[in-house]
Amino acid sequence: MVTGASSGIGLAAAVDLARRGDRVVLVGRDPARLQSAGDRVREYSGERPELFRADFAVLDDVRRLAERLRESYDRIDVLANNAGAIVLQPVTTVDGFELSMQANHLAPFLLSNLLADRIGRMVVTASGAHRSGALDPDDLNAALRRYRPMRAYGTSKQANILFTAEAARRWPDVPAYSFHPGVVRTRFGNESRLVGLGMRLLPFRSPEKGAETLVWLANQDPSRLIDGGYYHDRRPRRPLPKAADPRLAARLWTASAKAVGIDG
Numbered sequence: 001m002v003t004g005a006s007s008g009i010g011l012a013a014a015v016d017l018a019r020r021g022d023r024v025v026l027v028g029r030d031p032a033r034l035q036s037a038g039d040r041v042r043e044y045s046g047e048r049p050e051l052f053r054a055d056f057a058v059l060d061d062v063r064r065l066a067e068r069l070r071e072s073y074d075r076i077d078v079l080a081n082n083a084g085a086i087v088l089q090p091v092t093t094v095d096g097f098e099l100s101m102q103a104n105h106l107a108p109f110l111l112s113n114l115l116a117d118r119i120g121r122m123v124v125t126a127s128g129a130h131r132s133g134a135l136d137p138d139d140l141n142a143a144l145r146r147y148r149p150m151r152a153y154g155t156s157k158q159a160n161i162l163f164t165a166e167a168a169r170r171w172p173d174v175p176a177y178s179f180h181p182g183v184v185r186t187r188f189g190n191e192s193r194l195v196g197l198g199m200r201l202l203p204f205r206s207p208e209k210g211a212e213t214l215v216w217l218a219n220q221d222p223s224r225l226i227d228g229g230y231y232h233d234r235r236p237r238r239p240l241p242k243a244a245d246p247r248l249a250a251r252l253w254t255a256s257a258k259a260v261g262i263d264g
Helices: 008-019 031-045 059-072 099-114 128-132 149-170 193-201 207-219 246-260
Strands: 025-028 050-053 076-081 119-125 176-180 230-232 235-237
Touching: 008 025, 008 031, 008 207, 025 031, 031 050, 050 059, 059 099, 076 099, 076 207, 099 119, 099 149, 099 246, 119 149, 119 207, 128 149, 149 176, 149 230, 149 246, 176 207, 207 230
Parallel strands: 025 050, 076 119, 119 176, 176 230
Antiparallel strands: 230 235
16 A cells, blocks of 8 residues: 555555556545546556545544555555655644644554554655754644744654654564655645756656665565665665654654544
């Protein structure tokens, strides 16, 4: 199952997995783009994938998604938590959280917890942008003050890496890995003409190149990987200390569970 599968890295990964013969399930926010992604996957697999619409800016959407998935599947061999966004202006969701923190971390955290007993392994799309993160588990909305898009995004990516490592510690039967896809040309920042122009003109990676490590982590024998590890270009890498602190990871887990209503 690939979230954020309507375009970019998620769609490229879904196509690659389908091409290998895997049964893929796509999750996306925009119905039209999700349908288009399903058509593209069918071109390579010969079968139309199952499509599930959910907006990660709405936690009730995530809860409904988890219910539908539990009704549909006894097991999800790989959950690829790939959905995410760079938010150019400060936005507070209907749930009361800064949008990039919710869409990039809290929503996949909630989904993963609600499906934990069904997941065979988990792959999380993180980013080298975690270097600009400034995570404070006691204030998940800190980015809303003096908002800076890349700091907010980097903080959510820092959370991705910490969440993955803590999931590996808490769920020993669910191998979990995060990865940096490189700087990829996607729909990120399309609201800004300047960012959109840069995405088209600068020498970014293709979504297919960015998806390579996701697909590799989904297929490798876990005995050859580091549980909870952070990867780039199919090699383990060491994230910055602020994304590798087990005490910070434990605090983030507790704060996230409370934030999404699964505390205890």
